[in-house]
Amino acid sequence: MMPTLDSTLRYKPSTTTEKGLGRARDILLAARRLLASEGYAGLSMRRVAQDAGMSLSNVQHYYGSKEQLLEALLLYTMDEFQAKMDQIAVAMAGRPQVERFLSTVDMFLDEITEPVTHAIFFEIWALASRHPFASSLMGKMVGRERKAIYGLVRGLNPAIDDEEYMRRSVLIVAQVEGLMLFRLDRRARPEQFASVRASVHKVLLTLATVP
Numbered sequence: 555m556m557p558t559l560d561s562t563l564r565y566k567p568s569t570t571t572e573k574g575l576g577r578a579r580d581i582l583l584a585a586r587r588l589l590a591s592e593g594y595a596g597l598s599m600r601r602v603a604q605d606a607g608m609s610l611s612n613v614q615h616y617y618g619s620k621e622q623l624l625e626a627l628l629l630y631t632m633d634e635f636q637a638k639m640d641q642i643a644v645a646m647a648g649r650p651q652v653e654r655f656l657s658t659v660d661m662f663l664d665e666i667t668e669p670v671t672h673a674i675f676f677e678i679w680a681l682a683s684r685h686p687f688a689s690s691l692m693g694k695m696v697g698r699e700r701k702a703i704y705g706l707v708r709g710l711n712p713a714i715d716d717e718e719y720m721r722r723s724v725l726i727v728a729q730v731e732g733l734m735l736f737r738l739d740r741r742a743r744p745e746q747f748a749s750v751r752a753s754v755h756k757v758l759l760t761l762a763t764v765p
Contacts, residue, residue, distance in 0.1 A: 562626035590673035
C-alpha cells in the first residue's frame, strides 16, 4: 500500500505518516465510489470529504483540487494493476512466457468487468474527449498499459522485431480496452464472458506470435 499511495501524493511536498497514508487511502476510496456512482459531475471535494468522514480542508491537504484527486485516483488504480501483474510474474516464475501473458490478459479482463472499475474508466474515457487534463491522464494510463504488454510479448516470436512488437502492443491494449464498451458481466452472464475471453485469447495470441 505504501508505494502506491506515495505515488498519488505527488503534489504534497511533506513526508506523509502512516496515519496520513491511511487518510489518503480513505479519500481515494471515497472518490472511487462517488466517481463510479455519480460520474465526474457528481464528484466534488466536499462530497468526498463527507463520504470519507473528514473535513474539506483535510481532503484538500492531501489533494488540492478535483483534477489532482482524479489524477491520484487513476494513478492508484494503475498501481494496483501493476501490483497484480507483479504477483502474476512471481507466481508464474519459470512458466512459459505465453502463459504469463494470457494470465495477465485475464487479470485485465476481470478488472475492467468489475462494476466500479468499469464505471471509473468509462467515465474517464468520456471526459478525455472534452477535457485536456482527462485526455492527458488517459494517455498516461494507456502508455503504462502498452509498456507493460510490450514487456510481456516481446520475444515471443523471434521473427517479430521490437518495433513491430511495440506497434502490436498498442493494438493489444486497444482490443482489451475496447471490451469496456460491451459491458461484459462475468457474474450475471458467465457463459458469455467465458466465450468472449476465449475469443480474446485467440486474437491476442495471433497478435503476439504470428509474424
